[in-house]
Amino acid sequence: MKRLLIVLLMALITVVAFADEQTTETTTFEEPILITSGGQSPGALQMMVLAKTGGFDFEFIKDVEPAKENIAAFNTIIVVVGASGKGLGAAGIDVDDEIARLEELVSLAKAEGKSVIIAQIEGATRRGPSSDKISDAIAHEAELLLIKKDADEDGKFTTIANENEIEIIHFEKTSDARGVLKDVFNK
Amino acid sequence: MKRAIVFVFSICLIVGVTFGAVTAQTVASSDGMVAAANAYAAEIGAEILEKGGNALDAAIAVSFALGVVEPYASGLGGEGYAVITMANGEKHAVDFKSMAPGGVTYDLLEELETSISDIRYTPKGALVPGVPAGIQKVYDLGATLPLEELIAPAIELAREGFVVNETFAKVTSDKYEALLNSAPEFLNDMLAWETGDVYKNEALAETMEMIAENGIKCFYEGQIAEDIAQYMEENDGFITKEDLENYVAYVKKPVQGTYRGYDVIVPGPPVSGPQLIAILNMLENYNLGLMGWDDPLAIHIIQQTLVLEDVDRRYFISDPDYYDLPVEGFMSKEYARRRIMKIDLNQAIDPDTYWDHGGNPTPFEEGKSFEDVLIEEGAKEAAAELVNVKESPSTTHFSILDKEGNAVAWTQTNSSFFGTTSFVNGFFMNNEIGNFASTYRDWDVINLEPGMRPRTTICPTIIEKDGEVRFIIGTPGGGRIVSTITNLIVDLIDFEMPVDKAIAKPKFVGYVWYDKIRMEKGLPEKTLEALEALGHELRLYEYPDLYFGGPNLISVGQDGMMIGAGSIRRNGAASAPEM
Numbered sequence: 171m172k173r174l175l176i177v178l179l180m181a182l183i184t185v186v187a188f189a190d191e192q193t194t195e196t197t198t199f200e201e202p203i204l205i206t207s208g209g210q211s212p213g214a215l216q217m218m219v220l221a222k223t224g225g226f227d228f229e230f231i232k233d234v235e236p237a238k239e240n241i242a243a244f245n246t247i248i249v250v251v252g253a254s255g256k257g258l259g260a261a262g263i264d265v266d267d268e269i270a271r272l273e274e275l276v277s278l279a280k281a282e283g284k285s286v287i288i289a290q291i292e293g294a295t296r297r298g299p300s301s302d303k304i305s306d307a308i309a310h311e312a313e314l315l316l317i318k319k320d321a322d323e324d325g326k327f328t329t330i331a332n333e334n335e336i337e338i339i340h341f342e343k344t345s346d347a348r349g350v351l352k353d354v355f356n357k
Numbered sequence: 358m359k360r361a362i363v364f365v366f367s368i369c370l371i372v373g374v375t376f377g378a379v380t381a382q383t384v385a386s387s388d389g390m391v392a393a394a395n396a397y398a399a400e401i402g403a404e405i406l407e408k409g410g411n412a413l414d415a416a417i418a419v420s421f422a423l424g425v426v427e428p429y430a431s432g433l434g435g436e437g438y439a440v441i442t443m444a445n446g447e448k449h450a451v452d453f454k455s456m457a458p459g460g461v462t463y464d465l466l467e468e469l470e471t472s473i474s475d476i477r478y479t480p481k482g483a484l485v486p487g488v489p490a491g492i493q494k495v496y497d498l499g500a501t502l503p504l505e506e507l508i509a510p511a512i513e514l515a516r517e518g519f520v521v522n523e524t525f526a527k528v529t530s531d532k533y534e535a536l537l538n539s540a541p542e543f544l545n546d547m548l549a550w551e552t553g554d555v556y557k558n559e560a561l562a563e564t565m566e567m568i569a570e571n572g573i574k575c576f577y578e579g580q581i582a583e584d585i586a587q588y589m590e591e592n593d594g595f596i597t598k599e600d601l602e603n604y605v606a607y608v609k610k611p612v613q614g615t616y617r618g619y620d621v622i623v624p625g626p627p628v629s630g631p632q633l634i635a636i637l638n639m640l641e642n643y644n645l646g647l648m649g650w651d652d653p654l655a656i657h658i659i660q661q662t663l664v665l666e667d668v669d670r671r672y673f674i675s676d677p678d679y680y681d682l683p684v685e686g687f688m689s690k691e692y693a694r695r696r697i698m699k700i701d702l703n704q705a706i707d708p709d710t711y712w713d714h715g716g717n718p719t720p721f722e723e724g725k726s727f728e729d730v731l732i733e734e735g736a737k738e739a740a741a742e743l744v745n746v747k748e749s750p751s752t753t754h755f756s757i758l759d760k761e762g763n764a765v766a767w768t769q770t771n772s773s774f775f776g777t778t779s780f781v782n783g784f785f786m787n788n789e790i791g792n793f794a795s796t797y798r799d800w801d802v803i804n805l806e807p808g809m810r811p812r813t814t815i816c817p818t819i820i821e822k823d824g825e826v827r828f829i830i831g832t833p834g835g836g837r838i839v840s841t842i843t844n845l846i847v848d849l850i851d852f853e854m855p856v857d858k859a860i861a862k863p864k865f866v867g868y869v870w871y872d873k874i875r876m877e878k879g880l881p882e883k884t885l886e887a888l889e890a891l892g893h894e895l896r897l898y899e900y901p902d903l904y905f906g907g908p909n910l911i912s913v914g915q916d917g918m919m920i921g922a923g924s925i926r927r928n929g930a931a932s933a934p935e936m
Contacts (some may be wrong), residue, residue, distance in 0.1 A: 212533035212549065219537070219547045256531070293551065295527050344548050 184185055197314060198356050199285050200245040203228040208272050209265070209304045210257030213292040214250040220285065220348045226355065238282065246285040246355075248316075249276065252292050253300035265300045269307045272342055274292075275300035276311045287354075288312035290327065291344050294320040302326070310334040316341070316350060326342055366745075376934030379401035383857045385481045385923045386933030390921040391415055392909035393755035394430070394833070395934070396930035398422040399520050399909075399923065401510040401912025402757055403932035405502065411607060412763040413441065413500040414507055417492050419755050420513035420769060424488070424784060426519055428543075429528045429774040430753040430833065431565065433576065434786040436487040437769030438624040439495060440611050440817045442826060444762035449498055450611035450624045453769075454810040455484035456604055456790045458595040461807060463797045473795045473805065478535060480594030482777045482785035485810065486770055489576040490606035490614070495765075498608065516811065518557035519735060522928045524550045526773045540780035561783025570586040577601045581782060588781045598784075609912055614794075616641055617850055620821040627812040629839050631688050632670040636662055636843050638693030645851040651880050654702065659847060660874055660893070661700045663840050663867025666717045669696075670839075671869065675802035676810045684801060687719030694727040694752055698765050708872035754817060754835030756911045760936075764826045764911075766817035767865035770833065789813070790898035814838040820846070828914055832924075834906025836876075840866040841906040847911065856912040858924045864905040877902055901926045 205221060205228055207214035216276060218230040234240050241247060249272060253265055263271075266334045279286050288309045290296065309315060309330045315338040331338035341350050351357075381401045384390065389412075391402030401422045402415040410418075411755030431437065436455035440447050440675030454914055457764040474863050520758055529536065529548040542560075548888055550556055567575055575581055578601070586598040614623040614634030621637060634777045639662045648655040673687045678801060678891060681735065699706070699714050707713060720730045748770030752770035771787045779786040792811035794801045803812050816838060829851055832841045848859040863879035873896040874888065898904060912920050923929025 201787060214535055215537065216548055223413055223547065254531075292530060292549075295523065295552075343551055345546065 181209070185261060197354070199354050201227040202244050203356060204231045204234065204241060204244040204247045206234045206247065207232045207257070207277070208288070208308065209251055209301055210261050210266060210300075211250040211252030211254035211255035211292060211296055212257070213290070213296060216291055217248060217250045217289060217347070220351065221347070224348045224351055225357070226351065232322050233271070234275065236271060236278045238278065240307065241275075241279055241282060241284060244284060246287060247275070248287045248289055250289045250291060250297035251301060251304050251309070252290065253298065253304055255300070265303060269304055272304065272308050276308050277347070280311065281328045287314045289314060289316040289347070289349050290321045291318050292321070293318040293344070294323060297321055302344070310336070312336055314339065314354065316347060318342075318344060318347070338349065367529070368868060377408060378932050379677040379935060380682070380930050380932040382925065382930060383920065383921045384931040384933045385918055386511065386915035387917050387919065388936045389905065389934050390758050390919040390931060391419060391755065392829075392911050392921040392923055392929065392931040393419055393423065394581050394753045394907050394909055394924060394927050394929045395423060395426045395522070395842065396928070396932070397426045397514060398755070398921070398929045399645060399807070401514070402755070403934045404510065405507065406759055407934035408502065409792050410501065410502045410507070411761065412759040412765045413498060414502045415757050415759070416755070416765040416767050417496060417500060418503070418507040418510055420492055420767065421508050421565060422514060423753050423755065423769070425511050425515045426557060427525070427753055428558070428785055429450045429525070429532070429771070431488070431684060431769040431771055432784040433488055434483070434486045434776060434781065434784045435769055435771040435844050435854065436787055436789060437482070437491060437767065438628050438815055438817055439491065439765060440622055440819050441495070441498060441599045442622060442717045442764045442819050442821065444819055445500065446824070447610050449655070450609045451494045451498070451606060451622070452492050452604040453487030453494065453809075454611055454813075455487050455774055455787055456600075457484055457790070457793070457805055457807055457809045458597065458600040459603065459807045460597070461595045461664050473790055473793060476480075476793040477788050478777055480589055480592040480777055480786065481777060482788040482790045483589075483596055485595055486602045486787060487604065489573045490604055491769075493573040494608050494721065495608045504572070506514035508565050508569045509805050510576070512562050512569065515558040517554040517920045519838060521550045521552055521554045521556050523552050525556070526550055532778065533777050535778045536775065539778040540775075543780050546651065550751060558783045562921055564782040564784065566809035574854075575606065577604055582774055584782050585786075588779065592779065594779065596871065612688065616846065619827065619850060622632065622819045622821065625881045626674045626682070626812055628683055628906065629670065629674070629814045629816040630818075631684050632666050632839055633818065633842060634688040634840065635669060635696070636666045637846065638688070638690045639697050640843075640847065642697050642750055642839050643695065645847055650848060650852045650854070651780045651884045653884045653891065656884065656888060657702070657891050657893070658700060658704065658763060659843060660708060660865060660867035662682055664711055664841060664869060664901040665696055665714055665716070667839070668744070669718070673716050673718060675812050679806055681717045683722040686720070686722030689718070689721040689723070691727040691730075692716065692718045692721040695721075697728055697871045701892070711869050717795035732823065752835070752838075753907070754831030754833055756831060756921070758826060758829060758911050758913065762826060764829050765817050766819050768815040768817045768831045768833070770813070770815060771900065772813075776825055816842055817841060828854045828913070829911040830908065832906035834904070835865050836868045836870065837864070837905050840864070842907060845908060845910065856920050860908055860910060860922050861901075861925055863900055866905070871896075877905060903927055
């Protein structure tokens with residue numbers, strides 16, 4: 171009886187451990203990656219540096235137009251959100267133009283079977299009305315949210331993740347995103 | 358018992374204390390005071406005072422330190438102006454404005470098929486830096502400690518590193534793309550610096566060590582000059598070794614005006630001292646003290662005055678070695694009376710017509726009275742088209758007062774944040790070329806010429822009453838500088854605000870290029886509605902916003918108590934020695 175109890179206990183532990191592993195397992199994504207900006211802040215360029223120094227197969231097109239031929243070569247699209255008035259101005263667009271581009275891009279990517287990751291890697295300094303407007307427009311469409319911890323102090327991204335059953339990974343520093351990318355791309 | 362009565366109003370910014378200096382956003386003391394855009398720099402200044410240095414010693418140490426902790430805003434590759442009043446009554450204005458290299462002309466730019474706007478963020482946009490020469494001039498005016506001792510804290514800070522604050526992180530992020538291209542070695546493993554990171558700058562430490570060992574001369578004639586010239590040659594910049602050798606900082610007589618019984622001591626052209634005097638002369642005609650700081654009529658009067666005198670600045674302020682302009686007339690109280698006739702208390706000037714409201718101070722230059730000019734003529738209208746220069750909220754200002762009463766108001770800048778983004782020997786080269794006219798124009802007063810110093814809006818200010826220092830004021834902020842300083846002076850003198858409240862009050866701007874009143878949120882809704890009723894359009898910014906500058910002030914009470922306040926918009930701090 172005692173032996174049976176031990177076996178049952180061990181089985182239970184295994185099941186619990188397995189269940190835990192199941193719930194915390196990170197979805198994996200596939201290269202090549204298309205990195206683009208969601209708001210024309212320097213965050214996308216920093217993501218490009220992270221991808222480059224991390225040895226990823228990627229292309230960086232800051233303001234890629236939503237067209238099948240522009241995304242055909244990629245398996246995953248990373249949109250780095252963060253609005254910059256200067257960046258939008260340099261691109262000759264306003265935040266609503268940018269949102270329209272991103273909504274179309276994300277929608278097209280999903281229709282074409284591509285994975286979409288929304289990343290915020292600049293933290294709290296890149297939170298504000300325009301940046302939030304962009305996140306509100308597209309973050310719920312992502313398969314994964316990669317969020318710098320201090321950008322989610324008010325729980326905004328966690329709420330989006332919970333409401334839409336999207337996986338969310340937080341990291342402390344921008345440079346930590348490189349390791350997270352390696353995990354989710356199994357590198 | 359300690360002589361000093363030092364107490365802290367706020368402990369939010371207290372940093373590591375090596376000596377006894379007390380550092381916070383607002384500090385009071387009777388033993389001396391330093392207010393600067395960064396707590397490390399402010400504390401270094403206070404420690405120099407503590408060691409027995411005077412305000413000039415502390416100013417030099419703070420200037421070097423700011424180049425370390427705010428390399429984006431100012432440093433050895435930049436320029437500036439300092440106003441100094443000594444306890445013995447001497448007054449000086451130290452002009453260390455940058456200077457156009459000898460070979461640069463509009464013809465050359467045409468030949469190279471480029472323009473000032475095209476080269477502003479390239480090595481070609483750098484003018485010959487003035488900060489090191491300015492430091493030498495200030496030193497010669499009466500510093501007491503060896504230069505090595507004044508530069509040592511900055512060397513240590515650069516070598517040992519310091520904790521990056523929000524401002525450092527934000528401005529680095531904003532310029533990330535340019536830095537990645539031009540100065541990747543400045544970045545944190547190719548990424549933007551983040552709040553809480555520790556930034557070290559060994560190259561700058563070595564540069565400053567060279568200065569400590571060989572004197573400031575080596576910046577203009579020695580190894581550092583060689584390095585700058587080599588960088589420029591390799592990167593198609595204009596500055597040559599000869600340009601560096603030819604650079605001179607000047608000690609001039611400051612410009613003086615009065616405002617409601619106070620003496621206002623400011624730098625002369627090509628910076629905004631005369632404009633500030635002209636503004637205060639106009640405002641003196643209104644009893645602002647009877648209004649509140651949030652009274653729409655007071656804001657209307659001040660904003661319209663700022664706009665009118667910004668138009669005038671563009672016609673009457675430039676490098677006096679290159680243009681003979683009616684600066685005395687511009688600063689006369691008689692002219693101010695003529696100018697207030699332009700302000701309609703019922704209706705804001707249509708921004709589309711701002712350029713039609715230039716004045717004519719020339720008759721006042723000759724000493725004519727307001728009545729004479731009014732009878733004889735109307736104001737001569739000036740040409741309409743003027744250069745549109747984008748001015749960034751870069752720059753940095755610090756204020757220092759020692760217990761003997763020596764005062765320094767010092768503003769230094771790289772022009773834009775990170776200047777040209779050319780990173781040489783651990784410091785950034787300014788991009789002051791953008792302050793010259795983009796193309797040659799007959800009517801303009803800022804046409805680029807070799808050796809000329811550009812017109813800018815900086816305005817370090819010392820205000821005295823009955824021969825005693827009462828306020829030391831200054832701010833960065835590009836086109837907002839004069840508006841923010843005017844806001845502060847009116848708040849301190851007319852509305853009798855304490856210095857920390859004056860800094861905190863939401864700021865507004867009057868500037869020719871802004872068709873709307875740009876202002877921080879925080880004014881009552883009724884005030885905003887009333888301003889709109891007067892015909893103003895408003896553009897509101899979140900509060901507080903670095904865009905409106907980062908003033909670092911000192912006020913002195915009649916009892917000698919000094920209150921220093923660092924900017925709330927830029928992680929500024931005040932620091933007092935503990936004697």
